[in-house]
Amino acid sequence: MSGISSLWRTRYRHDAPQDLPDNPTLQLLMKHHSVRSYLPDELPAGALEAGIAAASSAATSSNLQAWSVVAVQDKETRKRLAELAGGQKHIEVAPVFLAWIVDLSRLERIAARRGLESEALDYEEMFLMGTLDTGIAAQNAVTAFESMGLGTVYIGGLRNHSEEVAQLLKLPPKTVAVVGLCVGRPEPSKQNGYKPRLSQKVVLHREVYDTTQEVDGIAEYDRADSAYQHEQGLPQRAWSETVAKRVESYRGLSGRHVMKAVLNRLGFSLK
Ligand SMILES: Cc1cc2nc3c(=O)[nH]c(=O)nc-3n(C[C@H](O)[C@H](O)[C@H](O)COP(=O)(O)O)c2cc1C
Structure with missing residues (x-):
């Protein structure tokens, strides 16, 4: 194509x-398509560093660069991370797992070395900013890896057990691994197709927010997504029903409804 x-x-x-x-x-x-089947081969020389250089090249709020990334290659650590993320086998198979970290701890240390307080770090706004910057950096890395013929899949399941992940990766207070990323060579015989997305009449609002085409657009998308599921030999389902059920109750958060308390314990006051 x-x-x-x-x-x-x-x-x-x-x-x-x-x-x-x-x-x-x-x-x-x-x-773009997520890759969940990998060859066990190592990444080509320099691929990790080039991917992180792309991440570092992304825009970052006030140039604060409030993110870090932990690259995990050790097999035992990847095995444990796979368990913590809800038994996601691809974390074990892909040769590199990147844990993307919202990092307010570095700013705290920088301020402390200059004998300054770092009161601003205690506010929710700083956490939101760090999360946004971390996601933007990670996505630059995804595009860079894909440009090298590598595959990736994000792992939000890493937040199922954020405190255990923090312990395993020796993260200091005021840091949290907000998302993981498997990186590796795709196993060519086992790849997904290109998953359809909501049409622009649903997501692109011109001048002001407008829902007049939403019902039609969602119905069209339900049909497109069902066709994709059929082509991939996956169970038929209406996307809108799946997502409605997902948000029906806090149970759809797979135990992550306690995230605010977890973040508090990881050192984010979120005032
Ligand atoms: C923040 C984030 C977290 C995700 N977490 C997971 C995950 O834990 N496991 C997984 O297999 N895919 C995960 N995904 C991948 C999505 O399921 C995938 O991007 C989506 O279904 C669209 O498919 P595509 O990327 O192939 O187009 C995640 C994606 C994002 C952006």
């Missing part, structure tokens, strides 16, 4: 507008 219009059709399951710009970066971004 190539060409932006073809990629658009695959992503949205309807025709592309005329005159879309087309370039290798757009094509790479639109070819």
Whole structure:
């Protein structure tokens, strides 16, 4: 598959507008798909460092650079992380696991070395900012790895047991691993297709927020997602029903409804 219009059709399951710009970066971004089956081969030389350089090159709020990343290659540690993330086998198989860390501890140390307090770090705004910067950095790394022919999958399951993860990775107070990322060579015979996404009539609001096309757009997406599930030999389901059930109760949070208390214990006051 190539060409932006073809990629658009695959992503949205309807025709592309005329005159879309087309370039290798757009094509790479639109070819994203999560990879959960990996060859055990190591990453090519320099791939990890190039991926992190891409992460470091992302924009960062006030240039505070309030994130860190722990690269785990040790098999036993990956095995334990796979268990902590709810038994996700791909963490064990992929040769590298990156734990993306919201890191307010470095700013605290920098202030302390200058004999200053770091009161601002106790506010929820700083945590929100750090989380946003960490996610932006991680996504730059994803794109960089994909540009090298590597595959990735984010692991939000890492937050199922944030305190155990912090202990395992020796994280200091005021840090938390907000998301993980498996990185490796995709196993070619076992790859997913390109999962469709909500159309722009649902997600792109012009000038002001507008839901007039939402019901139609969601119905179309339910059909597109069902077709994708069918093609992949996965159980049929309506996406809107799945997500509605997911948000119906706190139980849909897989035990993470206690996150605020966990973050408090990890040193984030969240005032
Ligand atoms: C923050 C975040 C956390 C995620 N956590 C997991 C996870 O724990 N396990 C997993 O298999 N996929 C995880 N994913 C991948 C999503 O399931 C995937 O991106 C989504 O279904 C869309 O599929 P695609 O990436 O192949 O297009 C996560 C994605 C994001 C952005």
